[in-house]
Amino acid sequence: MLLLILFPFKDKAIILFLLLSQSIVLILLLQLHHHQGMASTISYSLGSVGLVRGIEDQRYIGLRPLAAQVHFHAAPFVKAQRSMHVKASNEQETKVKSSGLSIEECEAAAVAGKFPDPPPFVRPSGPKGTPVITPQELTKRPRRNRKSPALRAAFQETILSPANFVYPLFIHEGEEDTPIGAMPGCFRLGWRHGLLDEVYKARDVGVNSFVLFPKVPDALKSASGDEAYNDNGLIPRSIRLLKDKYPDIVIYTDVALDPYSSDGHDGIVREDGVIMNDETVHQLCKQAVSQARAGADVVSPSDMMDGRVGAIRAALDAEGFHDVSIMSYTAKYASAFYGPFREALDSNPRFGDKKTYQMNPANYREALIETEADEAEGADILLVKPALPYLDVVRLLRDNSALPIAAYQVSGEYSMIKAGGVLKMIDEEKVMMESLLCIKRAGADIILTYFARQAAGVLCGMR
Incomplete structure (x- = not known):
């Protein structure tokens, strides 16, 4: 005071x-x-x-x-707490028996040549009966780089990531999701609710790219496939809905007439059964522009008509869609592995097959002809379909093009792995991951796979 x-x-x-x-x-x-x-x-x-x-x-x-x-x-009755030391590392501290010497005393002992005894080295012995031999004089032993998980991880050449996956999704006009019998775990998703929910779950494990396939009502199908370029059709509506909800995702679309054709073919069918090329390309250009107008990031012509990549590029540019990419199905083979997919879309050909426009599975060099044509016409990504049975073709495109290479692990590949897992004939998860790793190793930058969400969950440590 x-x-x-x-x-x-x-x-x-x-x-x-x-x-x-x-x-x-x-x-x-x-x-x-x-x-x-x-x-x-x-x-x-x-x-x-x-x-x-x-x-x-x-x-x-x-x-x-x-x-x-x-x-x-503190009063005597309060129990003293142990002191806590916080370290930058989360690793547990290794317990070592202390000698009780200070740093100066330890240094003095080392200077005097009095070193503490290290733990004894024990060389593991082989089982009884192992022959005694003179070791081989090998300068190179590749197994040295495989001897521990840490070394194997350090030298792994091929790395899978959820960013490598494009997730194919089937959609329909209904409200409810309906299972696809030939593809366990896959559904025709209701475009208003089920589609949004599946995309949300996939994004949660790092999958941000999707390709959409429509189950079109039979009443909307026609010989010329006009529903393919209806701006209010199922695909454009779904694209706009997804882009409104998740503007950062990448949306691929399928450019082909088979889901919209009353004949089930990828092009317009002449009365003698011939698939008309240039007339089909005209329709495909309108389909691609309609999808781009809805907000598609990548349009993907899967029809295998000649000249369609250049025509679609010109049509997109004429409408101002210079930033919309083209992923061309460059080497799409007439494969028996597509069966479950056609059930999913109810798009089996009404007659004949697709061998006059899809490639012969026996051909290898022909893929180079398609590659050169698609590159010259302005493709941004080249795709091989199917993937696993055609890894040599994936490598062929990888070695002969600087463009990104995509591979489609198709429905038959997916269903066989699923069926083998259900029957306990294989370990589904391990075979799934190995198959995807092999596709990536062959040279694919992105993989279209129905395993996308499941595999991404494994990569994220989830089950």
Whole structure:
């Protein structure tokens, strides 16, 4: 109180404020220890008061910069807690028997040549009956780089990531999701709800690319496939819905007439059964523009008509869709592995087969002809379909093109792995991951696979 008398009014106010602040802190500390049930004594000491020269030579009363010193003396009945040391690493500390020597004493012992004994080295022995031989004089032993999980991971050449997957999704006009019998675990998704839910789940494990396939009502199918470029059709509506909900995803589309054709073929069928090329390409251009107008990022002509990539590129550019990419089905083979897919879309050909426009499975060099044509016409991505039985073709395209290479692990590949897993003939998860790794190793940058969400979950450590 003496300080209040000795100094001017303005300085008295500062002193009074400081004293009140310290009193409040003292009360709070007492209450804290009362609630903790500790019989403690508290000593509280203020720093020495000093004079601080302020602006315009005004004199202020100041306290020591640090907060008041507080000392706690716990009563004997309070059990002392062990001290805790926090480290930057989360690894558990290895327990080592201490010698009790200080750092200086340990250094002095090392200088004097008195080193502690290391753990003894024990060479594991082979089983009884192992022959005693002279080791081979090998300068190279590749097994050295495989001897531990850490080394194998360090030298792994091919890495799979959810970013490598494009997830094919089947959609229909209904509200409910309906299972596809030939493809266990796959559904025709209701475009309003089931589609959004499946995309949400896939994004949760890192899959951000999707390709859409429609189950079109029979009443909307026609010989010329006009429903393919209906701006209010199932695919354009679904694209707009997805882009509104998830604007950051990549949407691929299928450009072909078979889901919309009453004949089930990828092109318009002449009365003598011939698939008409240039007339089909005309329809495909309108389909691609309609999909781009809805918000598609990549249009994917899967029809295998000649010249369709260049025509689609010109049509997209003419409508201002210069940024829409083309993933061409460059080497699409007339394969027996497509059966479950055609059930999913109810798009089996009404007659004949697709061998006049899809490639012969016996041909290898022919893929180079298609590659050169698609590159020249402006394709941005080249695709091989199917994937696993055609890994040599994937490698062929990889070695002969600088463009990104895609591979489609088709419905037959998927269903065989699923069936083998159900019958306990194979380990489904291991075979799934190995098959995808092999496709990537062959040279594919992206993989269209119905396993996308399941495999991405494995890569993320989920089951």
